[in-house]
Amino acid sequence: MRIIAGDAKGKNIIVPQRKATRPATELVRGAMMSMLEAIAEDWSEVLDIYSGSGSLGLEALSRGAGHVDFVEHERACCDIIKQNLETIGCAGQAHVYCLDVPKAMSLLGKQYDVILADPPYRNQQIGEVLEKLGNSSLIGENTVMAVTHSAHLTLAERYGRLTMLKEHRHGDSLIAIYRKDSSFDSHLPGPV
Template sequence: MRVISGNAKGRPLKAVPGMGTRPTTDKVKEAVFSMIGPYFEGGYVLDLFAGTGGLSIEALSRGMEHAVLTDMDKKAIDTIRLNLQATGLADRAELFRNDAVKAVKALGKRDMQFDLVFLDPPYKLKLIPDLLEVLAEGRLLADGARVVIEHDAEDRHDTAVGTLEWMRRAEYGDTAITIFRNRSGNNEI
C-alpha cells in the first residue's frame, strides 16, 4: 500500500497487524479518487472505520485541508498514527478511538462540517444503512458533501437517505463503491 498521488505520492503505508482489517487496495483507491476528485482545494474529510487511514491520507495528499479519522481497534489507531507521521500529514489530522455512531454524534456537538466522508465498515456488520441515516440526520455534512461507501458487491445501497441522494456505484471484484451526495449541508430543505 502506498499514497498514489499528491504531496505524499509514493510514500508507503503500513498495514494494521493481524487479519482484523481489510485495507482498500490501491486499485480501488485509485478508482475512488478518479470518481470524486482527483484533487481538492481544501475541505474536511471524515474517515469512519479508518483502518490504515489510507483513504483520508490520500485525500489529504490530494489537497483536503483536514481529516478526522476514527476506528475502534487500538492496532488500527497506532497504525494510522504511524502512517500520518510517515507521510508528514499528522498536523492536519485528528485521530479518535471510538465507535462510528458515537463519533458522528460527538463531532456533531463540535459543529464540524465535512465535505467528504469515507464509510468502510467490516462487511459482515451491515452497518451502512444505520450510519447513512445518522449522517443524514445530523449537521455534519456540508452542502454537496460526498459520502463514499466501500462495501460487499452483493449489497445494494442505491436509494436516497434523508438529504443524501445516490450518485454512483462501481464494482471491483467482490468490492463495490457507492457514492452519495448531500443536497443540503445544513439539512434544512
C-alpha cells in the same frame, strides 16, 4: 501498501495485520479518489470513518485535503494511523478519534465537505449508520460521501439528506458516491 498520488506518492504506509481489517486496495482507492475529484468541490474538511489503516484519509491528505478526522474503534489501528500520518508528514492536518462511528458522530461538531467510508464488509448495521450520518449535522451544503462495500450488499439510493449519484464495481467491491440533496432542504418547513 503505498500512497498512490499527490505529495506523498510512493510512500509506504503500515496496514494492520489482523484479518478483520481489510484496507481498500490501490485500485479501489484510486477509483474512489478519481470519482470524488470529479464531483467534490471542496476538500477542506474530510471525515474518514471505519478508517482501519487510514489509507483513504491519507490518500486525501496527499492529494491536498486541508484536514482529515479519522474515526476508528480499534486502538491498534488508531496507533497505525498516527504512525502513517507521521510517515507522510501530515500529522498536523489530522485528528484520530479512537471511537466507534456512532459515538464519534455524536461528538464531532462540524460539517464535512467529503466523507470517506470503508466499513467492514460483514457490518450488517451499515445502513443504519449511514442513515444516521445522512441526517446528522455533519452533512454540509455540498457534502459528498464515498462508501466502499461488498458487491453482496445493496445500499439504499438515499440515506437521510444524501442521495446516491453513482455506483461502480471493482472486483468484489462496489464504490457508491452520495451527495447532499438540496431539494430535501426545500421541503423542510421554514421558521415559524
